[in-house]
Amino acid sequence: MxxxxxxxxxxxxxxxxxxxxxxxxxxxxxxxxxxxxxxxxxxxxxxxxxxxxxxxxxxxxxxxxxxxxxRGSRVLLRGKALYCGFYLNELLTRLLHRDDPNPAIWPLYEQALSDLLTDTALDITLRQFELAALEEIGYGVSLELDVQGDEVEPDACYQLNPEQGLVRVETGPSYQGADLLAICQGDWHPAARKAALHLCRHLLAPHLGKRPLKSRELFRGK
The missing domain is CATH 2.40.50.140 (Nucleic acid-binding proteins)
Incomplete structure (x- = not known):
């Protein structure tokens, strides 16, 4: 080696x-x-x-x-895509423990960098990476089944317990089942994109600690 x-x-x-x-x-x-x-x-x-x-x-x-x-040419990210790249790097730095092999994350990262160069919406690229990376390191949750093992229903509402999964609720802040299923199916309509943003923030929060992400602050300033 x-x-x-x-x-x-x-x-x-x-x-x-x-x-x-x-x-x-x-x-x-x-x-x-x-x-x-x-x-x-x-x-x-x-x-x-x-x-x-x-x-x-x-x-x-x-x-x-x-x-x-x-090993190849530098990935030339510009504008908001550059700050999204910094965000990906900061996620890896904060989520991955040192000297803990994560071979499945490697292709996800390289694909995300490539996608930042395309016409794919930046937020969709980030959400796809976040959800896939969380799944690979053991922090993902099913968006098709709730904590009882029942299928998520489009007309039902759900709250997220990051350690257990989706809990069906009748009242209070929640995610619409239809939006959760759309995320699973890659149907990135506006409501699904908004739900995915809040969902990923909720899932990531316990693993990133209280220190703010510098890349988010840079992005907000642009």
């Missing part, structure tokens, strides 16, 4: 000492790892959205980045 180049994405970087960096890398086999890059602060490759080949060497709690090469 230490002598082999591995595919990676850089998802976060911080200055370290005078000229170095500490970085969070996302790899298909290792998951999210932390690494020190000696003298790497001016390396143009060490930027978000650049597909990389990296050589890592274990060094205490972190790795040491021994080599870095481009």
């Amino acid at each position: 230490t002598a082999t180049l591995q595919a990676a994405w850089l998802i976060h970087r911080r200055p370290f000492r005078n000229t170095s960096l500490t970085v969070d890398l996302f790899l298909p086999e290792l998951g999210r790892v932390g690494a020190v890059v000696r003298g790497g602060r001016k390396d143009p490759l060490l930027a978000p959205f650049t597909p990389l080949w990296v050589e890592l060497k274990p060094s205490g709690d972190l790795y040491s980045l021994r080599a870095c090469e481009p």
Whole structure:
């Protein structure tokens, strides 16, 4: 492993000492790892959205980045799509535990970056990634069955318990069954998109902690 180049994405970087960096890398086999890059602060490759080949060497709690090469052209995100990309990176940084392999998240992330370059609505790309990623790391809930195992009915209303699932209710704030089923079917009409936004915020909240997401603040400022 230490002598082999591995595919990676850089998802976060911080200055370290005078000229170095500490970085969070996302790899298909290792998951999210932390690494020190000696003298790497001016390396143009060490930027978000650049597909990389990296050589890592274990060094205490972190790795040491021994080599870095481009794996392809940088994903050129602009405008709001750029802030959505930062949001994806921040989600990975906050949701994934270090050194915990998550190979199923890798294609989801690469697909989301590709979708940000297309005409697909940005919010739909983010919701698709959030729901699929939550499912893969064990935090997803069924949108077709309630906590009793009964099928979600289009005309019924449901509240969400992030740890258990959907609870059918008669009164109070709720999700319309038809909107939940539309999300499952990829029918992204306006009501389904609004429901998916609140649903994902609700599902993610227990796992992101109280610290606000910087990417959300940047997006609001644009």
